[in-house]
Amino acid sequence: AQKVTQAQTEISVVEKEDVTLDCVYETRDTTYYLFWYKQPPSGELVFLIRRNSFDEQNEISGRYSWNFQKSTSSFNFTITASQVVDSAVYFCALGRIQGAQKLVFGQGTRLTINP
Amino acid sequence: EPEVTQTPSHQVTQMGQEVILRCVPISNHLYFYWYRQILGQKVEFLVSFYNNEISEKSEIFDDQFSVERPDGSNFTLKIRSTKLEDSAMYFCASSTRDRGNSGNTIYFGEGSWLTVV
Numbered sequence: 001a002q003k004v005t006q007a008q009t010e011i012s013v014v015e016k017e018d019v020t021l022d023c024v025y026e027t028r029d030t031t032y033y034l035f036w037y038k039q040p041p042s043g044e045l046v047f048l049i050r051r052n053s054f055d056e057q058n059e060i061s062g063r064y065s066w067n068f069q070k071s072t073s074s075f076n077f078t079i080t081a082s083q084v085v086d087s088a089v090y091f092c093a094l095g096r097i098q099g100a101q102k103l104v105f106g107q108g109t110r111l112t113i114n115p
Numbered sequence: 116e117p118e119v120t121q122t123p124s125h126q127v128t129q130m131g132q133e134v135i136l137r138c139v140p141i142s143n144h145l146y147f148y149w150y151r152q153i154l155g156q157k158v159e160f161l162v163s164f165y166n167n168e169i170s171e172k173s174e175i176f177d178d179q180f181s182v183e184r185p186d187g188s189n190f191t192l193k194i195r196s197t198k199l200e201d202s203a204m205y206f207c208a209s210s211t212r213d214r215g216n217s218g219n220t221i222y223f224g225e226g227s228w229l230t231v232v
Contacts, residue, residue, distance in 0.1 A: 035220070037223075042225075043204060045223035093158075095221070097219065098219065100163035101219050
C-alpha cells in the first residue's frame with residue numbers, strides 16, 4: 001500500500017526564519033512522482049513541484065528548495081527567509097508516472113509565519 | 116495561465132437532496148478527476164475519468180456518486196442523495212498525457228464547498 005507521512009502537524013516560526021517541512025513516503029513502485037502542494041487560507045490547492053523518482057537532484061526555486069532522498073524515502077521542503085505570505089497548509093503527495101493520476105496525500109503541515 | 120474552474124464555490128443543501136458540482140478542466144488535458152477534503156483532513160481521491168469513462172474510483176465513490184462529461188468542456192460530479200458526511204470541499208482536477216514537464220501533474224480547481232444540513 002502507498003502511504004505519505006507528514007509528521008509535523010503544525011509549525012509556527014517568526015518571519016525570516018528558515019523552515020523545513022518533512023515528508024516520508026512508502027511505495028512498492030519502482031518509479032513514481034512526488035509532489036508538494038500549497039493550500040492557502042482561501043482553500044485552493046496550488047501546485048509547487050513535481051519530482052521524478054529517478055531524479056534525485058535537489059531543486060531550488062527562489063526561496064523554496066526540495067531535498068529528495070530515495071534511500072530514506074523522504075522528500076523534504078525548505079522555505080528560506082520565510083514570509084507571512086508563506087502561511088498555509090502544505091501537502092506532500094505520491095503519484096504515478098503514467099496513466100490516470102491517483103495522488104496519495106499526506107495529512108498536511110499547517111505552517112504559520114508570524115510577523 | 117490556464118486553470119481549472121469550478122462552480123459553485125459554496126453550496127448548502129439539505130440531506131437527501133441531489134447536488135451537481137461543475138468543473139471546466141484545462142482545455143488540452145485528457146484526464147479529469149474529483150478529489151475531496153473533509154474539513155481539517157487530508158485530500159482524498161474519488162474518481163478519475165478518461166476517454167469518456169471512469170478509469171478508476173475509490174471506495175468512497177459509491178453508487179450515490181456519478182460523473183459525466185456532458186459536452187466538450189464541462190465535467191460534473193453528481194451526488195444523488197446527500198448525507199451529512201458528504202460535507203467537504205470537492206476539488207476538480209485535470210492532467211495531460213504528455214511525458215513532458217507537465218505530464219501527469221494534476222492541476223486543481225479552487226474547490227467547491229459542500230455543506231449538507
